[in-house]
Amino acid sequence: MAKDSKTPLLDQLEEGPWPSFVTEIKRAAEKKDSAKDLLHQLERSYMDRIGHWKHGGIVGVKGYGGGVIGRYSDLPEEFPAVAEFHTLRVNMPSGWFYTTEKLRELCDVWDKHGSGLTNMHGATGDIILLGAPTNALQPCFDDLAEIGFDLGGSGSDMRTPSCCVGPGRCEYACIDTLDLLHSVTMEFQDELHRPMFPYKSKIKISGCPNDCVASVARSDFSVIGTWRDSIRVDSGEVTNYANEGMDIQAEVVDLCPTGCMKWDAGAKKLSIDDGECNRCMHCINLMPKALRPGKEKGATILVGGKAPIVRGALLSWVIVPFMKMEPPYTEFKELVRKIWEWWDENGKMRERLGELINRLGMRAFLKAVDLPPVPQMIRAPRANPYYFWDPEEVK
Amino acid sequence: MAKDSKTPLLDQLEEGPWPSFVTEIKRAAEKKDSAKDLLHQLERSYMDRIGHWKHGGIVGVKGYGGGVIGRYSDLPEEFPAVAEFHTLRVNMPSGWFYTTEKLRELCDVWDKHGSGLTNMHGATGDIILLGAPTNALQPCFDDLAEIGFDLGGSGSDMRTPSCCVGPGRCEYACIDTLDLLHSVTMEFQDELHRPMFPYKSKIKISGCPNDCVASVARSDFSVIGTWRDSIRVDSGEVTNYANEGMDIQAEVVDLCPTGCMKWDAGAKKLSIDDGECNRCMHCINLMPKALRPGKEKGATILVGGKAPIVRGALLSWVIVPFMKMEPPYTEFKELVRKIWEWWDENGKMRERLGELINRLGMRAFLKAVDLPPVPQMIRAPRANPYYFWDPEEVK
Amino acid sequence: MAGKTDFGPPFYKDLLPPVILKNYGQWKYHERVKPGVLKHVAESGDELYTIRVGSGRLVSTDWIRDVCGIADQFCGGHLRFTSRHNLEFLVSDKNQVEPLIAHLNKEGYAVGGTGHAISNPVHTQGWIHCHTPATDASGIVKAVMDDLYEYFADSKLPAYCRISLACCLNMCGAVHCSDIAILGIHRKPPHVNHDTVRAKCEIPNVIAACPTGAIRPDPKEKSLTVNEDKCMYCGNCYTMCPGMPLADPIGDGVSIWVGGKISSARTPPKFSRLVIPFLPNNPPRWPEVTSAVRNIVEIWATHAHKHERMGEWIDRIGWERFFDLTGIPFTVQLIDDFTLASETFRSTPTFKW
């Protein structure tokens, strides 16, 4: 670290084995004033132990209500190149697959209009183009459109949905996550681009209960692949795992949450009582060569997941135990629309779907969207006696 | 059942192996008009499928604010002998132990003043003297006092506390439940007899975590015996259980919730990692000859248990993991007083202690009653980030 | 003596049998000799036999005198009651045990309730004495226990099974943590009697008492109105105000809850959970209730592991399997919508079909 460095604190973050974002900012700073001012404003934050951004006003591009996050420095005199420093959220392709060609096109556009800094990717999944002045937004978007990149969501709209790698590379995928994602994104372009809801709404799609896209925790609609029939067992491969030293009793059978597996250590025979299996994936995860999900595949739909604002974080809740998921995914899309309609009609401002269901009751929700109550929806029935009767039922 | 019986429905409940309350009412009805009218009013309820009692006004005996439940028939013309049919709640002795002499005295008093019907006992534990007119209450109480029976609680007071049989007959008792109960009852006579609180307050005392008096579910103060040291093991007796056919691995070790036991089937040796034992009692319950609670005994204090009214049922919560329990039980009594004071100051009408803690927060409660936070109080730490800081702490 | 107050209950030590006084706190172990009979052995070697007898709880003074007679004959004039209202004869002379049991059998007493049995259902007043019941208490208990008597008289279940009953959701029977709870419920909102309300009720208190905020002032009537959509028939308003009765022959009935537990043995205490939202009041023998209870007991007894309480069994197999095995239909009322509802929803795709 040079003695006369102007960023002595940040410079320390160029050391160490983990890739350094400071190095990246510095690389961009060589070409872009905004990146340079970002670096120095950040150094100031490191000294002050406080952020130096102001609440963003509404900025955007023509025809869209979202996709851009406005941001202003609170030290614009000192750091004029980041006085306006808005980010564009660019909708990533399904599964974050790229050709180098496509990525280079993207870099060219961004070098032309913005700071040259990005997040690959944002926590929702978008490509985040990090920092451009207001007047660069429209031209930047126009150039993005040219190379086939559209904006993602922000504000009270459907946010950019995302999915796990699924059939692209994973043998566990019970649904075509990549295709479903693309189809859903295309279906709901209007909802994605024009805030129209009480608050944000997120859809995430995982191919199996491992939930590699964390849908259950951070999406209003969690779609998780599963199967209805039996785990497919290749006994020979089970034996191989055992022979290679896996302690099948301790590592697999004893950790099966339903206790539905038996391991005959002498005969090296594994048996599964599939009726009692809850498809937790553990045994399959440990022995992917020997065990595979069943063949009658589909998805469980859960709703309501979200972060803590305003009434506390929620994990999504099962509302459809099993739905076939085949193009054009009409049943799923119709369900989403129906649920949005109910939410839109009943939700207060800044009330996510899960909070609305909590406020009005799961029963009202199920009735409104016409789903039958089944025990798979619950962990346990109610423990309190405060339940309602329809006067019709009391005769 | 006689064809011309006037209680054809109730008569059917005289059949069958379980003791019949109808038979009991009929026995009393032979001597008492009120019992007879009770029988017939009840038959009417069986026909109408509806109760025939009116909300009770306030009735009682001199010097006391509680102990009597007022009750009036809503068919006083038809059943004049139960037009007024109040019950007296009589404080039972610790552990519901009686001499026949004492019980006969009680019967004599009740035959003199009331219906001759009782509940042995009420759900709170009192002797319930079931049904007397208003003018009989005072004389009845005077005669009760004569034979040494005092009233129990009702209304917004301390309710009659109760305890398990404990050291009277149970080898598991870690505290002297009978003595503690008597001492507490005597200490809080004023609180028991004169409603002074926002709502009812209950104390129940069990000698060990089996909780045979269900304190955790139905008392604002649950006192449950426990120990701090190691389970006492008589290895010879363990072996005997095994020899007599107990499958110690399956029935004991595999059901131990902490997994802290090991059974060497060959050597017939049981070992316990006492540091990890949570004193659930299961192993002791199964092998009382072989295993016994440790020697360093005391109680865990839990508070807040209650039925659903108004905000939902609660189980009591640990607030003191371990308290020595020796006469005169000063520490416990002082804690109870302190908690009552806080509740009295802050509680709304009809707000039980547990609900108040829920409303104001466990932290406010602990601070007010000066108890240190320890992890034994919780099942898990908070999952939401909505916590407060004292400005003093933020410096 | 008039005016004497606050003297408290009889002193327990004056009521204990000699064998207990002698061995107080010095009990060493116990054995379950046979159904209904416990043997406690003290450090001193002394033995105490307990013979447990079922009680209808609602008993006459004649009955008390009867059992006192028996206690005089066999137990030196000592007896006790249990926390579940059973009667216990305390016998210190081993030779008296069998004669006592023979006598009890001859006189028709119900001996049992120990060990892995169904003991006396804790219950409440019902139509006998309360003003808010949605059902009777003693009647259902009698019908259910007649039906399940074999499980009281014998200890043949996988584990304890505690049945309780409360005739309204005040839950005086503390049913909320029972293996099987029978709970009276109302299903119709209170019917407001304006005259009574005006005469007898403090309007702000009644409004405040409603957990769901269903009650509003009715300024025109100087009384109250109930928003029927919000009312879940808890009867709190009626407790505060006699002008708001909600009992109704059609509306009232019984709900069934399962899987609760008090003891901390193996697993912590648990609340009971709703499985049958409504069964009609069908006195005198409530056949719908007795058969629902028997079905649950028997399915549990058939499927549970040894020492596995109802709730522990259900935790192991899952609620979806419970509904499957018992054949009980899953209805929307079972899904929680009160304060902590979200804790009961399933946040995982792992469940059984």
Add this chain to the structure above:
Amino acid sequence: MAGKTDFGPPFYKDLLPPVILKNYGQWKYHERVKPGVLKHVAESGDELYTIRVGSGRLVSTDWIRDVCGIADQFCGGHLRFTSRHNLEFLVSDKNQVEPLIAHLNKEGYAVGGTGHAISNPVHTQGWIHCHTPATDASGIVKAVMDDLYEYFADSKLPAYCRISLACCLNMCGAVHCSDIAILGIHRKPPHVNHDTVRAKCEIPNVIAACPTGAIRPDPKEKSLTVNEDKCMYCGNCYTMCPGMPLADPIGDGVSIWVGGKISSARTPPKFSRLVIPFLPNNPPRWPEVTSAVRNIVEIWATHAHKHERMGEWIDRIGWERFFDLTGIPFTVQLIDDFTLASETFRSTPTFKW
């Protein structure tokens, strides 16, 4: 082309490498070849090697071009990113695997993050770009991962360990279900700037946004006041109204949460739970945070069974034992007092000393 809208993201099929297009949905099994390297085998027998590379996520276009160059050289011009922002090189020719890794090592890329490792922490903007942060994001992540690098580069933990960071309790990093969550927190109420409030804020919306009802109108100022006792610094009001900033060099810092989980493998998803309520912001390397995280990771790694996630381990041993083993002091902030608080209290005398 101006005015073209709603055309959506690039079509994924146009971006998949040939081996994936050919074997799409036909993958048979995978092996974890070594840390950072996965091998997927298709029904057809085709193999696909994935080499995973850690990314700082905040990257320049130069970096993107660099990795594109590598992908051109070794992967036929194809690459992808993961749901945790790692970079993955997709190699269909087995012979390219080792040369690629050698190249990556030479160029200083971080290969790892597969299997029982600590993968890339999902994180957020922090002082880089957001207006509500209580801490920086990228800086802490860099410091923590430098410190824990061995667990990224090697797969030597008992199970997955997911670390996430969010710079305020909006939790954009979705940290609430992480094995270890690092969460920025404010500890001082918003400082009301009346002029800004008057000029820029819709007062009713701001009031409505406060989860604790701490905000009242201030009619005199035509602005707002905050009841400081009720404020828990969520920053909701600031999101609605720039006149209520709450950032503060002393007040702001970091909290640590543990035991969350997303996957349903073995046990259902779980929330993370607070174990350290506050650590100061100490840039550039937040030593208090890195050592707190390392301590937790190591205690877990030492004590957990194989395949036992952080939360599963804690569930087995109990929270009291967790605090014991880690030496983390138990403070009153850890006790819940929000809506579902009572669910977190202990209703049993069974716990460990």
